[in-house]
Amino acid sequence: ATPTALVAGTGRGAQLGILVRGPEALEAARAVSVVALDKTGTLTTGRMSLVGVVAASAEAVEVHRVAGALESASDHPVARAIAEDRPVDGARVEDFADRPGHGVVGTVVSPDGTALRAVVGRPELLEREGLTISPVLHTALDASREQGRTAVLVGWDGEARGLLEVADTVRDGAADAVAELRRLGLRPVLLTGDHEAAARGVAAQVGIDEVVAGVVPEEKVDAVRRLQSDGTGVAMVGDGVNDAAALATADLGIAMGTGTDAAKQAGDLVLVRGDLAVVADAVRLSRRTLGTIR
Numbered sequence: 001a002t003p004t005a006l007v008a009g010t011g012r013g014a015q016l017g018i019l020v021r022g023p024e025a026l027e028a029a030r031a032v033s034v035v036a037l038d039k040t041g042t043l044t045t046g047r048m049s050l051v052g053v054v055a056a057s058a059e060a061v062e063v064h065r066v067a068g069a070l071e072s073a074s075d076h077p078v079a080r081a082i083a084e085d086r087p088v089d090g091a092r093v094e095d096f097a098d099r100p101g102h103g104v105v106g107t108v109v110s111p112d113g114t115a116l117r118a119v120v121g122r123p124e125l126l127e128r129e130g131l132t133i134s135p136v137l138h139t140a141l142d143a144s145r146e147q148g149r150t151a152v153l154v155g156w157d158g159e160a161r162g163l164l165e166v167a168d169t170v171r172d173g174a175a176d177a178v179a180e181l182r183r184l185g186l187r188p189v190l191l192t193g194d195h196e197a198a199a200r201g202v203a204a205q206v207g208i209d210e211v212v213a214g215v216v217p218e219e220k221v222d223a224v225r226r227l228q229s230d231g232t233g234v235a236m237v238g239d240g241v242n243d244a245a246a247l248a249t250a251d252l253g254i255a256m257g258t259g260t261d262a263a264k265q266a267g268d269l270v271l272v273r274g275d276l277a278v279v280a281d282a283v284r285l286s287r288r289t290l291g292t293i294r
């Protein structure tokens, strides 16, 4: 493509609400035949809310207090839901670490000086941090996942103490956007760090049948590479810190404008308003831009 055509394409992109970070991005879009879409914050609004707390060997209010305090230090959608409306007692968090795609760890220090080293996140993270998970909590995890909810555990002092269930809503227009991708001959794939059951629930609502679930950020990269393996051009749409590496690996990385800076920096295109219908617009724009100069 001539530089002039690409620059013109970039200008048309701006009108559509697509920030083109480097005109070459439009060239990459031409070869794309698979579109991998992240779930939380991409197909869904990412505005999650806490819908349940299950306590085990602790009071429910304590489960919410400790998890809420720790999550107040993270900006993940799951974290925001848990931190919102938490019982606030002036606790502070020390030695905090975000484990993208897994959860958070840190020390919650109460006003009376009591310090708890706590973990909130996937069961695998708690196990890795040396906490045991009772059969009761495993059963509760399975039950909430079957309902399509995202469930995370919170634990301290050697064991998981409770489970927090959050639920999210699919973006308006997500199903139409997916249908439009299919009309353009593109194959949609849902790619998520969340559990399979929760992922299937969202996939069914938006009309996607191919799901890759339970992948940590590094595995999102592997999943994109696998989709690329037979020379297939892959676009990836994502919003999170956990999507940044996969966005960079994809032939065309598309970041949600509503997403994190890490994602926006890794993307070739940024959807300014976070409107999924614009993904199809971006592909059409690229096809047209390149079509005109051939």
Ligand code: ADP
Binding pocket: 038, 039, 040, 041, 071, 074, 076, 078, 079, 099, 100, 101, 102, 103, 104, 120, 121, 122, 150, 151, 152, 191, 192, 193, 194, 195, 215, 217, 240, 242
């Ligand atoms: P997605 O791919 O759907 O955007 P992520 O990769 O960000 O999801 O997260 C995958 C899973 O890791 C979440 O479903 C949740 O179980 C867990 N997780 C990630 N961040 C946090 C956090 N801050 N607190 C608790 N759990 C988290």
Ligand code: MG
Binding pocket: 038, 039, 040, 041, 042, 238, 239, 240, 243
């Ligand atoms: Mg996400």
